[in-house]
Amino acid sequence: MVDTSHDWIFSRTGIVERRIAAEGVVTSDLAFEASRRAIESAGIIPDEIDLIVVATTTPDMQFPSTAAILQAKLGIKNGCAAFDVQAVCTGFIYALSTADQYLRSGKYRHALVVGADLLSRVIDWTDRGTCVLFGDGAGAVVLKAGDEPGILSSHLHCDGSYSQILCAPGRLSDGKISGSPFVHMNGNAVFKIAVTVLDEVAREAIEANGLTKSDIDWLVPHQANIRIIEATAKKLGMGMDRVVVTVDKHGNTSAAAIPLALDSAAREGRFRKGETILMEGVGGGVTWGALLLRW
Ligand code: ACO
Numbered sequence: 001m002v003d004t005s006h007d008w009i010f011s012r013t014g015i016v017e018r019r020i021a022a023e024g025v026v027t028s029d030l031a032f033e034a035s036r037r038a039i040e041s042a043g044i045i046p047d048e049i050d051l052i053v054v055a056t057t058t059p060d061m062q063f064p065s066t067a068a069i070l071q072a073k074l075g076i077k078n079g080c081a082a083f084d085v086q087a088v089c090t091g092f093i094y095a096l097s098t099a100d101q102y103l104r105s106g107k108y109r110h111a112l113v114v115g116a117d118l119l120s121r122v123i124d125w126t127d128r129g130t131c132v133l134f135g136d137g138a139g140a141v142v143l144k145a146g147d148e149p150g151i152l153s154s155h156l157h158c159d160g161s162y163s164q165i166l167c168a169p170g171r172l173s174d175g176k177i178s179g180s181p182f183v184h185m186n187g188n189a190v191f192k193i194a195v196t197v198l199d200e201v202a203r204e205a206i207e208a209n210g211l212t213k214s215d216i217d218w219l220v221p222h223q224a225n226i227r228i229i230e231a232t233a234k235k236l237g238m239g240m241d242r243v244v245v246t247v248d249k250h251g252n253t254s255a256a257a258i259p260l261a262l263d264s265a266a267r268e269g270r271f272r273k274g275e276t277i278l279m280e281g282v283g284g285g286v287t288w289g290a291l292l293l294r295w
Pocket of ligand 1 (some may be wrong): 001005009130166175194225252
């Protein structure tokens, strides 16, 4: 479709494969599959869920929220709260942090947190600067309230003055889309900001818990680009054997990227009980954030 090559893409990004959802598939379909498996792993029934938070930039429709549609698909009849969070590639960190606050306050016991995006639907397939980077996916976790950590802390940030460097500016107006509905990105600018803010927020999370870099056992970063991931790991003094990398298999899946990486490492049995995991992401907004958890 565009003038590019595997070698160019792989050397710049580390991406080998991407998944594109079949025609007619919507974000809540992927979210449903991921949620079903997360609920099964958690050993609860869907009606025990008190809160659904879906991080997505590509909702099924303008409204209602994808979380509301997901609740119905899961057959949840208990009237639980359900809403979407929009922080693009940082969405899952924002969603997890939001759910964590509700559980900490004692308001809810079980939260379903989903990162799901169909970026393929908002990509201009003639723009080689963006179309090679993105894929579709969904990942989900069930958070349970408990006395043991769990999530140690979360740290969220945004600098809206950078909103133009990564955006899909189109909006519905008078029955038409006004402005471009496709992803527009200044790749170089995003790259520089990403490396800087991921380092800053990692330090913030580590210091907030009275830890040092050497206390971090695993890094589960947003999966956008292997060079951003490697630069982040280097600044943290971590070998790549302690970094979960899945970007080669699915490209940048936006809000789904972190939970997909978490799921793949968890199912491979890579994490040991008591290990400290740093998850972090950056995306449009520009938003960024980190979350430390004890496995
Ligand atoms: N295939 C071949 N050539 C390409 C392609 C492509 N797919 N895309 C761009 N080029 C060309 C450009 O046209 C340019 O050619 P020119 O020199 O003749 O003008 C040349 O390659 C270099 O372009 P750059 O944009 O400078 O390439 P760079 O090395 O910066 O890599 C990339 C581009 C991969 C987008 C990089 O900037 C990047 O990874 N940025 C981070 C962006 C990102 O990951 N965004 C995801 C969303 S945000 C997030 O999740 C963090």
